[in-house]
Amino acid sequence: TQTQYESLDYDVCENALFQAEQRKRLRDRFSLRIHVIRWIIFILIGIVTALIACTIDIVIEELSELKYKFLKSSVDHNVPVNESTGDLALPFFWWLLFSVVPVAIGAGMVTYIEPITAGSGIPQVKSYLNGVKVPRIVRIKTLAVKAVGVITSVVGGLAGGKEGPMIHAGAVVAAGISQGKSTTFVKDFRIFKAFRDDHEKRDFVLGGAAAGVSAAFGAPIGGMLFSLEEAASFWNQNLIWRTLIASIISSFTLNIVLSAYHGLHDFTFTGLFNLGKFDQPLTFEYFELPLFMLLGVTGGLLGAAWNSLNTLINKFRKRYVPWKVGKVCEAVLVAIMGVTLACTMIYFIDDCRPLGNDPTIHPVQLFCEDNEYNAVAALWFQTPEATVRALFHDPPGSHKILTLAVFTLVYYFLSCATFGLNVSLGVFIPTALVGAAWGRLVAMLIFYLFPNALFLHPGKYALIGAAANLGGVLRMTISLSVILMETTGIETSFFFPLIIALITAKWVGDYFNDGIYDTVIEVNNVPMLSWEPLPQYKGLTAKEILSKPVVSIKLVDSAHYIYEVLQKCNHNGFPVVDDVVGDRRSEGRVCGIILRSQLIVILLKSLYVENKRFWIPETSIQTFRDVYPRYPSISSVRPLDRKINYTVDLSMFMNPSPVRVNTHDSVPKIFNIFRALGLRHMLVINNENRIAGIITRRDFIYK
Amino acid sequence: TQTQYESLDYDVCENALFQAEQRKRLRDRFSLRIHVIRWIIFILIGIVTALIACTIDIVIEELSELKYKFLKSSVDHNVPVNESTGDLALPFFWWLLFSVVPVAIGAGMVTYIEPITAGSGIPQVKSYLNGVKVPRIVRIKTLAVKAVGVITSVVGGLAGGKEGPMIHAGAVVAAGISQGKSTTFVKDFRIFKAFRDDHEKRDFVLGGAAAGVSAAFGAPIGGMLFSLEEAASFWNQNLIWRTLIASIISSFTLNIVLSAYHGLHDFTFTGLFNLGKFDQPLTFEYFELPLFMLLGVTGGLLGAAWNSLNTLINKFRKRYVPWKVGKVCEAVLVAIMGVTLACTMIYFIDDCRPLGNDPTIHPVQLFCEDNEYNAVAALWFQTPEATVRALFHDPPGSHKILTLAVFTLVYYFLSCATFGLNVSLGVFIPTALVGAAWGRLVAMLIFYLFPNALFLHPGKYALIGAAANLGGVLRMTISLSVILMETTGIETSFFFPLIIALITAKWVGDYFNDGIYDTVIEVNNVPMLSWEPLPQYKGLTAKEILSKPVVSIKLVDSAHYIYEVLQKCNHNGFPVVDDVVGDRRSEGRVCGIILRSQLIVILLKSLYVENKRFWIPETSIQTFRDVYPRYPSISSVRPLDRKINYTVDLSMFMNPSPVRVNTHDSVPKIFNIFRALGLRHMLVINNENRIAGIITRRDFIYK
Numbered sequence A, B: 001t002q003t004q005y006e007s008l009d010y011d012v013c014e015n016a017l018f019q020a021e022q023r024k025r026l027r028d029r030f031s032l033r034i035h036v037i038r039w040i041i042f043i044l045i046g047i048v049t050a051l052i053a054c055t056i057d058i059v060i061e062e063l064s065e066l067k068y069k070f071l072k073s074s075v076d077h078n079v080p081v082n083e084s085t086g087d088l089a090l091p092f093f094w095w096l097l098f099s100v101v102p103v104a105i106g107a108g109m110v111t112y113i114e115p116i117t118a119g120s121g122i123p124q125v126k127s128y129l130n131g132v133k134v135p136r137i138v139r140i141k142t143l144a145v146k147a148v149g150v151i152t153s154v155v156g157g158l159a160g161g162k163e164g165p166m167i168h169a170g171a172v173v174a175a176g177i178s179q180g181k182s183t184t185f186v187k188d189f190r191i192f193k194a195f196r197d198d199h200e201k202r203d204f205v206l207g208g209a210a211a212g213v214s215a216a217f218g219a220p221i222g223g224m225l226f227s228l229e230e231a232a233s234f235w236n237q238n239l240i241w242r243t244l245i246a247s248i249i250s251s252f253t254l255n256i257v258l259s260a261y262h263g264l265h266d267f268t269f270t271g272l273f274n275l276g277k278f279d280q281p282l283t284f285e286y287f288e289l290p291l292f293m294l295l296g297v298t299g300g301l302l303g304a305a306w307n308s309l310n311t312l313i314n315k316f317r318k319r320y321v322p323w324k325v326g327k328v329c330e331a332v333l334v335a336i337m338g339v340t341l342a343c344t345m346i347y348f349i350d351d352c353r354p355l356g357n358d359p360t361i362h363p364v365q366l367f368c369e370d371n372e373y374n375a376v377a378a379l380w381f382q383t384p385e386a387t388v389r390a391l392f393h394d395p396p397g398s399h400k401i402l403t404l405a406v407f408t409l410v411y412y413f414l415s416c417a418t419f420g421l422n423v424s425l426g427v428f429i430p431t432a433l434v435g436a437a438w439g440r441l442v443a444m445l446i447f448y449l450f451p452n453a454l455f456l457h458p459g460k461y462a463l464i465g466a467a468a469n470l471g472g473v474l475r476m477t478i479s480l481s482v483i484l485m486e487t488t489g490i491e492t493s494f495f496f497p498l499i500i501a502l503i504t505a506k507w508v509g510d511y512f513n514d515g516i517y518d519t520v521i522e523v524n525n526v527p528m529l530s531w532e533p534l535p536q537y538k539g540l541t542a543k544e545i546l547s548k549p550v551v552s553i554k555l556v557d558s559a560h561y562i563y564e565v566l567q568k569c570n571h572n573g574f575p576v577v578d579d580v581v582g583d584r585r586s587e588g589r590v591c592g593i594i595l596r597s598q599l600i601v602i603l604l605k606s607l608y609v610e611n612k613r614f615w616i617p618e619t620s621i622q623t624f625r626d627v628y629p630r631y632p633s634i635s636s637v638r639p640l641d642r643k644i645n646y647t648v649d650l651s652m653f654m655n656p657s658p659v660r661v662n663t664h665d666s667v668p669k670i671f672n673i674f675r676a677l678g679l680r681h682m683l684v685i686n687n688e689n690r691i692a693g694i695i696t697r698r699d700f701i702y703k
């Protein structure tokens, strides 16, 4: 079952109307104004994205604080000192309650209001930037549900992070601001009208995604690189430049707001280092490099296994839990499971540490001595992000080997069960957490064997472990390494070990399967274009992948025929041909290409040759932009009746310069052209310039 | 006078021979091997570039150390304590000697051995990456002259830096290693034969340039971004990824070698922060932002003025100093001027500071008290790079306002006179130095007015000043900001002020003229493609810029005709046509395109239809690669004589899928295609697929 995803039109349709507008703009120095407006929008995107990210951040922090404070005091009051007093079942039930309720709310909202908000959002944004129109992902409603969804889920204590949703939020903000109208609220502010086409919108979304990453991790350069790695096919300096500015503005705004919130007066709020800054520069020895590589291999293996397991679970889920209620229940179940496992661990593992060594916010005493706290509870009584921070920065000796081993195991499977639930949650933080846990574990084990090895800074190994695990699960190496660098403030000299671990993990993982985002995309049958043409296409020529006969339209064709074509087939692009012998349009000579949406507008507005004098004065390219992005369907066009014999002259509406290739051009070559130019349709012509076939995104993927 | 630069063939010629090789590769899993080799080459590029950079670095450091130590002791011995003793003329003459001799050697080498090594090298690398074949820039001889040239000039004390030449060195290393043969040494190692075409070579040079930046500044991410900003048109993830690895390997190697050289045992040699690491995170206040913006404006103005002045000086130079000896003398003259100005400043400005406050290596006492040193001499008695470092990190109160003001003035004009001399020197460091000087000056002035303003960290203002001045002169904003960040180890939170200054400077500067690199490129008439089509091209169509009639060749044409064509015109690409009426080849139907170099090989090797059975078995794509990159000229082909009636069948040699556009396609659109795909020739066809014209790089620039 091929889900019907459509593509974005990144190729600008330079028809006569567009040319007219261009000429007008040249005259009234419009281009400078539009330039300035574009910059302003990018800056706005940075600010608004950061504000939303801040809000999510602060709400999660405050609510979690309340929750865990309450739980801690509940535990303190109910620890059984002698046989009669205290009952630990009580805090357990409180904990259950505080998990189940938010998770149920979150899952309910996602399931019943906007199912597209499930998961991290990065695969969707990635698809969008690749040129696939994923329905409803850049709506304001989506943003609202996503924001509340991620807050409830993280506060509920599910094994997920807020980073993915924040990036998605950035994309929505960008789309919303740049269009100056909202389909959710049916409101059109009528500003920024000039930016209403897929090309402009995609550029803004690129900036929004970058701003999102920047806000989520405090990593402006990482944000820019993320956008590039995921999206840009044609490197356009001005675009990159604007993207970087959006990122920087975003991280700056975040900085101001969070500084103010934390009552600081200078702008070096280190909370921007989301995963905590390493105080001293990390150093390493030559002989540690192979060790890091080994960690990379481990990360690759664990990551690949995680991906496979997760895919299996999700297949199972799709098959056996199709009902909406079931999906909510499932989320609740996983929440309950998490709490139960955590409680069991805390109850049975006896790991007490002296107070004051480790800056735990809610030191639970439980069965420990008076000046000690329970190190297992410390791992669980906070958000996953805080736990990553703890694993990176806790002084050596903060955990028992058994604790970490069990924790790693539990979290590995818990996060695997969580990703794919109908809740808005990202996969970055849990992956980093699992990696940090086993990384630290490795350091502790080696230290246990060789107590004199001074190089075994456990935080360092936690970091490398996190990098390796992230590399193994996500496989986004370039931006990931920069993000990790920026978000922990490590120095350039430690870049090398980090990248060694990441690249090894990626290569090992790639041997087995795809990264988790790509898997999600594949499972959803999104027609993503990869970086290189698929290997099975090597050696083929255009002839072998094109579709024919091509449904074409004559340069001057009857309204009736167009109406019929639109009703009969649902292609989105039709070659415009002339020199047609009889009715054999599919062998005509190519003049241009016209989009379905344009044809519908033509029919709706009755732009016929016969009534030309009525519409010519008031028709411009803006007529077509106004209905963007929700083009009406052909069913909204009334039957032609009286106008059945009218004709349409496409010469002023069609795109007169579609990209054309020859039947014997090689597929790798035309793939590069298709990708570099961000095309939607590519016409294949023969030596006489007659139409021989058409190639779309789908033809590069499924044939 | 249009200098004849030719273009690179970034478009892969997928002819029948190429296809045959592809098929063979598919069979014997060659593609994996070639993949691995490519990675190895990139790693090698990183290592070798770093080693060369290290060598340059260390030699400069050692020689400068010797020079300034000697001068210091000479000054110490010759200070007149009473009327009879001491004569400061002596150290002055020593200084002159130590400047004039190295500068003369450097300038002599550049002038007489390899004039292309003059200047920074970045404009040349930039042109190359843009697709222009600048003769001799990637030869080993060039590298050798450049390395010795930069060492002598920096040691000689000219106002220039080693960064540009290091980047150029990276490019040469990349070209050299990847080709596995040297035209300078007439040696062919016959490895890496598969990489002998412009496409592959340009990709490697991209990595080399990145490795060079990385080694010069210790900025791996900056290196990658530099390459992207200057070069990449089509964003190819794998390429970027390899480029990043080359950068990281390069900075890692540098780290190891420099750590070893400085006798350190861990890998955090802070020398990698070339401009010195700021110990404490830099902070700033809201109200400083407008101030930073003002600094940006100043930087833009000063930078634009510098560029104009420099261009003027260079025009003058070109006109009045055409002789080789004159050029060497000129360099010597500037060196003498520099020393004289420095001595005058040191002699007349009385700026004594207590010892121990500022970590000056060669504290010259001169007329100061016993526990003091001369702060003016401290500025001059070291390499410019060390002076930048000093201005960034010296504690407040290390300089007098007068000293810095005069120093800024002197250095501004000195550096302006230096850039354009026939010596190998970059412009980065002197520009940063001037900026740092006036930045620090501003802080001191404000502090003088408001002695209570505590935010006035002079190092911070020096940094912002340097950024502003660099932005004003170079205008490479994205990579520059990242490089500055990495090379001074500042944190993300200070990224915002830095970019504010940079962007303001760039915008202000752009109002007046181009960046210095672009100016150099323009002065040399290099046909660079800009990012956007030139404004005067908006609204034009292909018809209006194409060249016609097109010199074309028939699919099966006579050897004689081809020979004639090659002798008569020096185009590099010829459309291959069939369906020709009579002799009207320039109206034929397009089948493909053939390059001049291919035609020459065909004639040289006598690949005629008539003697097909002799050459068919042993001819492959490698036959054409073997003569790369020095294709023989047509004059090396003996007259055809006996073979005058032979024919050539181009169907197996020509590129059957050249990019074709239509006569009425808009110029901005075809420009984007041309740039995104890195084309050299673009065929314009009419509606019947007959050749209507040809467009090359030149047509986008000069028409």
Ligand SMILES: Nc1ncnc2c1ncn2[C@@H]1O[C@H](COP(=O)(O)OP(=O)(O)OP(=O)(O)O)[C@@H](O)[C@H]1O
Binding pocket: A005, A006, A007, A008, A546, A547, A548, A549, A550, A551, A552, A570, A571, A572, A573, A574, A575, A680, A694, A695, A696, A697, A698, A699
């Ligand atoms: N006008 C056409 N005539 C014949 N076949 C077509 C035409 N347009 C597309 N196709 C083919 O139909 C298949 C489905 O394409 P589809 O109709 O979804 O394209 P589209 O909707 O125009 O573009 P996209 O789905 O990428 O937005 C593809 O194999 C494509 O080559």
Ligand SMILES: Nc1ncnc2c1ncn2[C@@H]1O[C@H](COP(=O)(O)OP(=O)(O)OP(=O)(O)O)[C@@H](O)[C@H]1O
Binding pocket: B005, B006, B007, B008, B546, B547, B548, B549, B550, B551, B552, B570, B571, B572, B573, B574, B575, B680, B694, B695, B696, B697, B698, B699
């Ligand atoms: N085969 C040809 N027939 C006619 N005009 C041509 C042909 N090739 C190029 N031109 C035109 O001649 C002018 C000079 O181009 P030139 O001959 O230098 O191109 P080239 O050497 O093939 O490419 P490049 O110089 O970019 O490497 C340009 O305006 C170009 O359009």
Ligand SMILES: [Mg+2]
Binding pocket: A005, A006, A007, A570, A571, A572
């Ligand atoms: Mg479709």
Ligand SMILES: [Mg+2]
Binding pocket: B005, B006, B007, B570, B571, B572
């Ligand atoms: Mg030429």
